[in-house]
Amino acid sequence: MISKTHILLSLIILSFSLNAIHVLSKDTGSESYIVACGSSSGGTDSDGRRWVPDSRFLSSSENSKTATAQYQDPSLPSQIPYMSARIFNSAASYKFFVSPRQRLLVRLHFYPSSYDGLDASNSYFDVIANGFSLLRNFSAAITTQALTQAYIMREFSLVPTQSGNLNITFVPSSQHDKSYAFVNGIEVISMPAEMFQPANMIGFQDQTIDVQSSSLQTMFRLNVGGQFIPTRNDSGLTRTWYDDSPYLFGAAFGVTFQAEKNVSIKYPSNLPEYIAPPNVYGTARSMGPNSKLNQNYNLTWVFTVDANFTYVVRLHFCELQLTRINQRVFDIFLNNQTAQQTADVIAWSGSIGVPVYKDYATFVNDRDGDEEIWVALHPSVSEKPEYYDSILNGLEIFKLNDTRGNLAGPNPVPSKMLQDAEAAAASTFSPPAGSKSKGEVIGIAGGAAGGAAVVAALCIAVYIKKKRKSGMDPGMGNWLPLYGNSNTSTISGKSNTGSSHLSSLAAGLCRHFSLPEIKHGTKNFDESQVIGVGGFGKVYKGIIDGGTKVAIKRSNPSSEQGVHEFQTEIEMLSKLRHRHLVSLIGFCEEDGEMILVYDYMANGTLREHLYKSKNPSLSWKQRLEICIGAARGLHYLHTGARYTIIHRDVKTTNILLDENWVAKVSDFGLSKTGPNLHQTHVSTMVKGSFGYLDPEYFRRQQLTEKSDVYSFGVVLFEVLCARPALNASLPKEQVSLADWAIHCLKKGILFEIIDPHLKSGPPINPECLKKFAETAEKCLADHGLERPSMGDVLWNLEFALQLHENPDGEAVAAQDKANDAYAMHNATLTIEEETVSSEATVDDLNTSAVFSQIVNPRGR
Incomplete structure (x- = not known):
């Protein structure tokens, strides 16, 4: 017993x-x-x-x-x-x-x-x-x-x-x-039982859903306009809040902002803090300052859900900029139905910095094979507000149990492209026969289809070519789910760690600076030393070791973002050495600071010498040489290291120029190790910069080195035309540089849109310009399999340079010189970690007419 x-x-x-x-x-x-x-x-x-x-x-x-x-x-x-x-x-x-x-x-x-x-x-x-x-x-x-x-x-x-x-x-x-x-x-x-209150059922007048008596499943929880919020920063319920940008429809992503220092979040007595943390209400996404442009599109998010369930969509609002009623008034639509007319956050909350939330219920059925929720905001034109704009701070979607007490949906169906990724046919995307995109239906302000064509053309200018009807693979299921591997994790789970948790190899190859050293070199982070500002933080000009000029990139101490990027940058650059990659000297990780120290690039970024700058215009030869240098750096990443490295954020601000105008690829915070010999892609959450983002990567979330090739194609046209990759102030057909340049190229009018400084300067060999433009066009092919490798791109740029320097020479002689330059570059494809050479594979060589002139493709 x-x-x-x-x-x-x-x-x-x-x-x-x-x-x-x-x-x-x-x-x-x-x-x-x-x-x-x-x-x-x-x-x-x-x-x-x-x-x-x-x-x-x-x-x-x-x-x-x-x-x-x-x-x-x-x-x-x-x-x-x-x-x-x-x-x-x-x-x-x-x-x-x-x-x-x-x-x-x-x-x-x-x-x-x-x-x-x-x-x-x-x-x-x-x-x-x-x-x-x-x-x-x-x-x-x-x-x-x-x-x-x-x-x-x-x-x-x-x-x-x-x-x-x-x-x-x-x-x-x-x-x-x-x-x-x-x-x-x-x-x-x-x-708390008060977490849910009755919600208005859209499409039915004066009908509400008793949410309190229902069980729910959380489908999505987003910090709109802000960063990932981990469980430890939630207000009482250890929830996780995710970035909203992957769910935005097309190129109409608006602008993000956060509360100024003089604006504090003040919870009213009827709104407990557990509803959402201050970090959610302290950031927001709006449509932007252009009222005329805002009237022509909707700010839209798209979510894939299970059919035949009722959903509660919770929208969190907090005005952070305006103080009076009728300054910003907008309408809210769910699946093309009006959820709220004349939404005015100040009218609801009574003051700036005061949060409020609204719940709306909608039923999603499978009558039309529709398994999506579209949330759209549009300025309320009828109210004639001071600013034609809309705002949103947070968004949650909950599924309610059905009458049988069921919350379970079917297992998601892997997309056809995911299942057949190794087959060439997988690169062809088309929606199911008879299906309709919400882009065809939603319309301006939820009204008739009269303005829908304008909206669709503007919204999908970058990611989806106009000939397509849908921007997402309908077989993806919850293609970017709430709870998965999409957060930016911290080093050892803490952002204020005082010691490095990087790999021993990275630490061994990279110098560790003390914080006093960094402060001394930047005059205690004096504003006069700031030479740039990016998503990670400010960049300072500094001095180390008594006289060596360096660039010191410091993360924003008040933000928790960028820890993963910080770690990735060090892990990547500490193992890579190449003339056309920016050199990382060391790092500092003390007292919550995350600081990176690089070689000083005296001539700044490539973009600073193309437009919106007082710098002298670059000559055509300089531009060619800079593009060749950047292509060499990317080719090394793709083929010269032990593993393929995909940069994932190729753009003109990430191509730096030293005192001799040598181009160096920088900013490896988003870089990923590419697929191995038995894979065709890496499945990963979409990240990158709007305007440069590979549309195939965006649709399929399957990253390959051809995603870098697409981004580099945009860079080539940016160098040629001296204008931003995206310019929302232009007519809708010109918003996307990639689309507009290809349109002009096919119409035979490309010369009309190139940089006026090039037109007025020394004449450019027509064959050279043709080769350069054809190279850029090939980079922007819809499907990755149709794009050249970076080796192909590099060789053609070398060929274009030879055509420019020898305008009267024979094409064969120019090819030979391009081959010599290419072979010399290949000889540098070594990785310092192992001090052995590595040759790129030839599996993905493009054999189109444009890329078939290489006499000796050995080593590619």
């Missing part, structure tokens, strides 16, 4: 354990269970949260076993909870004691890996919580593949339980052989 002493001791231990879990909740104001499934000891994640073992919550452990993942994907934010799992071969339940009549936030974490030799593709299962079906025939492997993620998290808000018990049951599917269920982590967090 078990003694009373043993029973008492067990109860004391259990009580202590549960209290330890509840201690975690003091920061959030609610009781919480944060459980690492399959772990014997638990642990702390990258956000500093303590996870406890799951065994005490299992109703029975007989139907389950613990396992450890055999492989840790680099994208996992931390080992806890993803590297351990609880495996179920038959139905089994977790039981949690919760407060009666308390709404619950439940998060389920899944990392489909190999556990004890089990094949993740065999795992299909249901998840049921207090009678609500959360997941049905769910496959984490299929879902992560379709969403191009390594791990996923599903978040649900469950109606209060009367019993004080929460039972979460995992049931392996009987429809599949060898099926099993698994879970890596479970969070159960009490949340």
Whole structure:
């Protein structure tokens, strides 16, 4: 028999354990269970949260076993909870004691890996919580593949339980052989019942949805106009808020801004801070300052959802610039239906800096095969506001359970292109027969289609060619999901670490500066030393070692963004050495500072010498030589290192010029290691700069070195025409430089749009100009397979230079000289890390007429 002493001791231990879990909740104001499934000891994640073992919550452990993942994907934010799992071969339940009549936030974490030799593709299962079906025939492997993620998290808000018990049951599917269920982590967090209020049902007058009596699934949670917000910076519920830019439709991305120092976020008495943190309300996206342009388009976000469910769309607003009613008034549309007319944030909130939110409900059916929610904002012209503009600070979308208590949708279908990525046919994109893009339907201000053509042409000028009808692959499912590998993680999970967590190789090849050294070299970051400002922060001219000029790039100390970019820049540049790559001298990572030290580039960026500058105009030969230098740097990245490196942010501001006008590629914060010999692409979240972004990469989220080639094609036309890649003030057909230059080239009028300084300068050999323009045009081909490699681009630019320097010479002689220059460049394709040569592959050589003149393609 078990003694009373043993029973008492067990109860004391259990009580202590549960209290330890509840201690975690003091920061959030609610009781919480944060459980690492399959772990014997638990642990702390990258956000500093303590996870406890799951065994005490299992109703029975007989139907389950613990396992450890055999492989840790680099994208996992931390080992806890993803590297351990609880495996179920038959139905089994977790039981949690919760407060009666308390709404619950439940998060389920899944990392489909190999556990004890089990094949993740065999795992299909249901998840049921207090009678609500959360997941049905769910496959984490299929879902992560379709969403191009390594791990996923599903978040649900469950109606209060009367019993004080929460039972979460995992049931392996009987429809599949060898099926099993698994879970890596479970969070159960009490949340305020007032979190949800009745929402107006759009399309039905005076009809509301009782959200409080429904269970919900969180589909999207976005910090509009701002950066990723981690769990530790949320207001009480450890939520994660993501960047909204991947969901914006076409090129109409508006402008982002944040609250000025004199504007503080002041929550009204009827809006508790747990609704959304100040970081959400302190940033915003608007349409921009051009009222005339704003009247001709909608600011639009597109989300893929499950059909046949009702959704609540929560929009967060906070006016950060204006102070009076009727200064900024706009209309809100959901799926081409009016959700709100004459929205005026100041009229709602009463003052600048005061947050407010609005909930709208809409039903998405499969009658037309439509599984999207479009959120569109448009200035309210009828109200004649002072500024024709709109604003949004945050956005959340929740799915409501249906009448059967079901929240489960189907597994996403991997896109045809994802499944057939290795086949050439996969590069052809077309929407399903008979389908209609929302771009054809939505129209200005949600009205008739009279202005829709204008909107569609403007919105998709960059990403999608005008001949296409849709900007997204309809088979993608939730192509950029809320909960996946899309956050910018911090080094060791902290942004203010005082020591470096970079690889030992990077640290060994790169000098570490102390913060006093940096301050001394920049005169304590004196504003007079600032020579540039970018997304990462300010760039200072500095002096080190008693006289060596350097460029010092300092992150914004008040921001948490850029930590991943900081780490990537050091990891990449510390291993690479090439004449046409900017040299990283060292870094500083102290007292929350992230600082990079580079060679000083006396002549700044390429863009500074093309337009909007008082600098003297570059000659045509200088431009050719600069383009050749940049192409050499990119070719080295693609073929000269051990692995293909894709820059992912090629643009004229990232091409720097030293005192001898030698071009050097810079800013490797977004760079990615490319596919290996057995892959055709890298699946990754879309990042880059508008105007330079590869439309195929944008559609498919499949990154290849040809994405850099596309961006470089825009750079070539920018060098030729001396105008920005995007200029919204121009007529709609001229907004995108890439589209406009190709149009003029095909019409035979390209000479009309080139830089006037080139027209008035020394004459350009027509054959040279033709070769340069054809090269740029090929770079901008719709499909990556049709684009040249950077080796092809480099050779043709060398050929164009020879044609320019020898206008009366024979083409064969120019080809020979181009071959010599190309061969000399190939000899430099070495990586300092291994001090061995590496030749590029010839698999992707383009054999079109334009790129077939190479006499000796060896080494490409």
